[in-house]
Amino acid sequence: MRSDGRPAGFGLTLAAFGGLTFLHLPLAVVVLYAFTTDEKSYTFPPSGLTLKWFAVALEREDVRAAISLSLEVAAISTLVALILGTLAAAAVSRSRFFGRESVSLLLILPIALPGIITGIALRSAFNLLEIPWSFWTIVLGHATFCIVVVYNNAVARFRRTSASLIEASMDLGADGFQTFRWVVLPNIATALLAGGMLAFALSFDEVIVTTFTAGQQTTLPIWMLSELVRPRQRPVTNVVAVFVIVVTFLPILLAYYWTRDGGAVAGQGK
Amino acid sequence: MSAWSAPLAPPPESWHRRLTDVFVAHPALLLLLLLTPPMLWLGVVYLGSLFALLAQSFFSLDDFSGVIDRTPTLATWASLLAPANLDIVLRTVLMATAVTIAAALIAFPIAHYATFHAGPRLKALFYVGVMLPLWSSYLVRVYSWKLILAKEGILGWLFHAAGLGFVLDGVLNLPVIGGPSLSASYLGTFLVFLYVWLPFMVLPIQAALERVPASLIEASADLGAHPRTTFRTVILPLALPGVVAGSIFTFSLTLGDFIIPQIVGGSQLYLGQAVYMHQGTAGNIPLAAAFSVVPVVIMAVYLAIAKRLGAFDAL
CATH class of the missing domain: 1.10.3720.10 (MetI-like)
Known part of the structure; x- marks a missing residue:
């Protein structure tokens, strides 16, 4: 809203577009390599282009299992984060109470601390309590850092939603549930969707915390990490990388689309 | 007769209306209900894990047996x-x-x-x-x-x-x-x-x-x-x-x-x-x-x- 499109100096323009290109060119390289006929090395330029690795990757049982595990984990974690994040946002934005600052600090902590600390803390807690690794230990870790994503989006929307709307609804005779269903929910729906989308992308892609809470299970990022450390079939890894780009870009673009008018809300404070 | 008195009678009490009245009378109760689930998750699961981790830094590893000795010590911190x-x-x-x-x-x-x-x-x-x-x-x-x-x-x-x-x-x-x-x-x-x-x-x-x-x-x-x-x-x-x-x-x-x-x-x-x-x-x-x-x-x-x-x- 500030910018008026004043012409910038050549140096600044170059630096700005150069920086933006720097952010995206490497991804283009990954996409290019998914089509290469070269099997054994990362030779540039590619010796030839082919589509066959997409078919090969689709046939791979381990890849398909990893994809479906990651999708399930992301879906359930997002659901948990949506419920808990919305509740926390409603509480923090609607009232001032003793300890409010500590509550928001606690919500932000899982992403403010390096992921490895969240991971190792959860792992040692599972060990101490002798909880075996399962689908749910992964979800537990993911939901913990997804809550804040939903919370950030919801709290920003609550702040922009006038409290008088709720009062008006109650004055007109609606009870709390009707007010929630017909007044509050329509107002915060797109913020929740956006938060949910970002949480989904974050969870689908997460590897650091997952390393500590997955045990022997293989989510898609864990599969990719093991391929990076000990490559087995490089072309398949390239195809999976492209798949991850697509699956995480789509929800983020949707989230942006749903919170566009709210400015930078959706992207704040990962 | 009943046609006259009907609008004045209180509306039938449903459970959610009664619940709403409770929340309006005691806003702190609603706040507590909203905060309990996320705080249970983050406060107990997450903070609990962090403290468990911190506590373990005061244990030590027996170099010979590879078993973790749970008597409190600062030796691990010293080796840092x-x-x-x-x-x-x-x-x-x-x-x-x-x-x-x-x-x-x-x-x-x-x-x-x-x-x-x-x-x-x-x-x-x-x-x-x-x-x-x-x-x-x-x-x-x-x-x-x-x-x-x-x-x-x-x-x-x-x-x-x-x-x-x-x-x-x-x-x-x-x-x-x-x-x-x-x-x-x-x-x-x-x-x-x-x-x-x-x-x-x-x-x-x-x-x-x-x-x-x-x-x-x-x-x-x-x-x-x-x-x-x-x-x-x-x-x-x-x-x-x-x-x-x-x-x-x-x-x-x-x-x-x-x-x-x-x-x-x-x-x-x-x-x-x-x-x-x-x-x-x-x-x-x-x-x-x-x-x-x-x-x-x-x-x-x-x-x-x-x-x-x-x-x-x-x-």
């Missing part, structure tokens, strides 16, 4: 001060500092252009262009650099195609930052860190720049200041909290990462790798726990300084 371990801390902090400074230098023009020179459409493009890499495909973005930095990869090809192969070799021959190849040198690790955390620097700077009042810039120009003077004396000081806010992310993320140096870089360990190694193959949970407190302490100090510089208002 071994020269090899201090090296790891120093190396990580230096890397985080270098990454943060470079990220600020590259991010500033992007944020500045998007704020002051881009029209609405271009601005949206910049925003999405920074958002997408920020939220997605961490591992893929690390992987892309394995492709780029490989000896036979695109960067080497570019240098040789341009006849500048000797420049690349010269850089790799430099002491400290060089190495046998880009993917096994400090320079390579640095590039990947910089690339992966850069978006976290752009957004806070842009948020700070957006908040610089247009009237201040106009006033400065009206008083005859050259645009460069305006930038140095008006815009830059006001954008500084944004830079500090961004540096919180780039610094903290570099301190805790154990995947990037594992995939691109030499054999020297970083903090995150040390934590990972000690809890994994070495089975020394107490030392891993003590190690993991180090980035938390560094970040606590960093945050205290950042708060003084007003960075939290720019987050």
Whole structure:
């Protein structure tokens, strides 16, 4: 809203577009390599282009299992984060109470601390309590850092939603549930969707915390990490990388689309 | 008769209306109900785990049997001060500092252009262009650099195609930052860190720049200041909290990462790798726990300084 499109100096323009290109060119390289006929090395330029690795990757049982595990984990974690994040946002934005600052600090902590600390803390807690690794230990870790994503989006929307709307609804005779269903929910729906989308992308892609809470299970990022450390079939890894780009870009673009008018809300404070 | 009295009778009491009345009469009760589930999750599960981790740093590992001895001791903390371990801390902090400074230098023009020179459409493009890499495909973005930095990869090809192969070799021959190849040198690790955390620097700077009042810039120009003077004396000081806010992310993320140096870089360990190694193959949970407190302490100090510089208002 500030910018008026004043012409910038050549140096600044170059630096700005150069920086933006720097952010995206490497991804283009990954996409290019998914089509290469070269099997054994990362030779540039590619010796030839082919589509066959997409078919090969689709046939791979381990890849398909990893994809479906990651999708399930992301879906359930997002659901948990949506419920808990919305509740926390409603509480923090609607009232001032003793300890409010500590509550928001606690919500932000899982992403403010390096992921490895969240991971190792959860792992040692599972060990101490002798909880075996399962689908749910992964979800537990993911939901913990997804809550804040939903919370950030919801709290920003609550702040922009006038409290008088709720009062008006109650004055007109609606009870709390009707007010929630017909007044509050329509107002915060797109913020929740956006938060949910970002949480989904974050969870689908997460590897650091997952390393500590997955045990022997293989989510898609864990599969990719093991391929990076000990490559087995490089072309398949390239195809999976492209798949991850697509699956995480789509929800983020949707989230942006749903919170566009709210400015930078959706992207704040990962 | 009943037709007259009907409107005056209270509406039939449903359970949700009665519940609503309770909440209106006792707002604290509603607050408690809203807060309990998220606080149970984060307060018990998450904080509980963190404290369990901290507690384990006061245990010690029996070197001979490999069994964890649960009598409280400070021995594990003392072993953290071994020269090899201090090296790891120093190396990580230096890397985080270098990454943060470079990220600020590259991010500033992007944020500045998007704020002051881009029209609405271009601005949206910049925003999405920074958002997408920020939220997605961490591992893929690390992987892309394995492709780029490989000896036979695109960067080497570019240098040789341009006849500048000797420049690349010269850089790799430099002491400290060089190495046998880009993917096994400090320079390579640095590039990947910089690339992966850069978006976290752009957004806070842009948020700070957006908040610089247009009237201040106009006033400065009206008083005859050259645009460069305006930038140095008006815009830059006001954008500084944004830079500090961004540096919180780039610094903290570099301190805790154990995947990037594992995939691109030499054999020297970083903090995150040390934590990972000690809890994994070495089975020394107490030392891993003590190690993991180090980035938390560094970040606590960093945050205290950042708060003084007003960075939290720019987050």
